[in-house]
Structure formats: structure tokens, C-alpha cells
Amino acid sequence: MTINKITKDGTMTAEISGRVDTTTSPALENELKESFDKCKNMVLDFANVEYISSAGLRVLLSAHKTMSKKGGMKLINVSEDIMEIFEVTGFSEILDIE
Amino acid sequence: MKELKTEALKENLPEVIAFLDEQLEAADCPMKLQMKLDIAVEEIFVNIANYAYPDGTGTVVMQVEMLSDPPTVEITFIDSGVPYDPLAKPDPDITLSANERQIGGLGIFMVKKSMDDMKYQYLDGKNILTLIKRLVIT
Numbered sequence: 198m199t200i201n202k203i204t205k206d207g208t209m210t211a212e213i214s215g216r217v218d219t220t221t222s223p224a225l226e227n228e229l230k231e232s233f234d235k236c237k238n239m240v241l242d243f244a245n246v247e248y249i250s251s252a253g254l255r256v257l258l259s260a261h262k263t264m265s266k267k268g269g270m271k272l273i274n275v276s277e278d279i280m281e282i283f284e285v286t287g288f289s290e291i292l293d294i295e
Numbered sequence: 296m297k298e299l300k301t302e303a304l305k306e307n308l309p310e311v312i313a314f315l316d317e318q319l320e321a322a323d324c325p326m327k328l329q330m331k332l333d334i335a336v337e338e339i340f341v342n343i344a345n346y347a348y349p350d351g352t353g354t355v356v357m358q359v360e361m362l363s364d365p366p367t368v369e370i371t372f373i374d375s376g377v378p379y380d381p382l383a384k385p386d387p388d389i390t391l392s393a394n395e396r397q398i399g400g401l402g403i404f405m406v407k408k409s410m411d412d413m414k415y416q417y418l419d420g421k422n423i424l425t426l427i428k429r430l431v432i433t
Contacts, residue, residue, distance in 0.1 A: 250405070286401060
């Protein structure tokens with residue numbers, strides 16, 4: 198997994214690529230945590246996310262909760278396969294997915 | 296049937312997934328199903344790594360069996376840890392709001408939802424859990 202972060206006008210956009218699993222989720226969590234105080238809105242670009250397990254969902258839920266106290270967190274470019282996982286777990290109802 | 300024996304440690308997850316993918320690729324498993332099977336195996340393996348051996352560590356055996364008629368994969372996990380039947384666990388309430396959501400149990404729930412069948416038995420001091428998935432996209 199790789200993360201490329203760009204912050205502009207209070208919005209941090211993170212382009213995430215690869216597998217968000219038990220092994221890589223702690224790195225994603227750290228990267229997002231580091232940006233919580235530095236931005237108002239968060240956009241997670243999921244275009245190149247190939248895989249997400251419950252460890253990754255846990256990080257998304259926690260980031261969503263933190264950011265909802267501010268501007269919010271949005272996911273963009275979610276693939277069909279990843280969307281299916283969000284739907285099965287009810288995350289499609291919780292997360293702001295565009 | 297192919298078998299991998301490894302220590303039940305989260306650090307060994309990449310080895311476990313690589314072993315599974317090797318079998319699935321040899322069987323021409325569609326990518327979409329490979330992702331579902333990888334997730335299921337990750338959830339089960341990590342669960343065993345986290346909870347089976349509270350006083351230390353132990354081994355886990357993963358067996359991958361390919362059946363041909365109909366094309367099906369059966370993945371069995373065997374550990375000698377504390378008895379634990381993941382099928383007996385109640386499903387999480389996925390209709391709750393973000394603040395009410397309990398994150399525990401989500402992994403097993405994902406496995407239940409994505410597999411065609413699951414079987415559990417506790418035999419001779421061992422947890423034996425089998426995941427069954429037909430290798431066709433429905």
C-alpha cells in the first residue's frame with residue numbers, strides 16, 4: 198500500500214493504492230491521524246485500492262468519526278468490488294461515498 | 296490437497312495469503328473471487344493469531360483443497376488454541392450509526408457473507424474450521 202497526501206485550502210486528499218489489510222492498516226491510520234489537526238476536510242481517493250479487510254474498515258470508521266466533528270471525510274472513486282464490501286458491512290450507509 | 300503449517304502470528308499473514316493465491320491462480324480462480332477468499336483467509340488467520348493462544352503462541356495449519364465438480368475450494372484451518380466457534384457468534388448490527396457501531400465481529404461477519412458454506416468442529420483439542428466457496432461468479 199502507498200499513500201500520497203496533498204493538502205490544499207484546508208482539504209487533505211489522500212490517494213491510496215494497493216491493499217489495505219491487517220499488515221498495512223496501521224500505516225494508513227498513522228497517516229490519517231497525522232492530518233486530523235492540519236485539515237478541515239478529508240478526501241480519500243480509492244481509485245487504486247484493490248482490497249480492504251476489516252482492519253481497514255476499522256481505520257475508516259475511526260477517521261470518519263474524528264472528521265465528522267469537523268468538515269467531514271469523503272471517499273471518491275470507489276471500485277465496484279470495494280463498494281460490494283462496503284455494502285455487505287453496512288459501511289455504505291455510514292461513510293460519505295461519492 | 297496442499298498444506299501450510301505456520302506460527303499463529305499476524306506477521307505471517309503475507310506468507311499465508313501468498314500460499315493461498317498460488318493455489319487459486321493454479322486453479323484459474325477469477326480475480327474477484329480471489330479477493331473474497333484472500334479477505335476471508337485474512338480475517339480467520341488474524342483472528343486465530345489474536346485469540347487462539349492467549350498465553351503465547353502456537354501453530355496453525357491451513358489446508359487448501361480444490362474440488363472439480365463443481366469447481367470449489369475448501370480451506371481448512373486447524374489450531375490447538377482455546378475452543379472458539381466463530382459461527383456461534385451473533386452477527387453485528389450493521390444498521391447502527393457510525394457512533395453506535397461496534398467494530399468487533401465485523402471480520403467474521405464478512406467471511407460468513409462471502410463464503411458459500413462454513414463448518415466448524417472441535418475435535419481432539421483442535422479447532423477445525425472449513426470455508427467452502429464455489430469458484431464461479433454468480
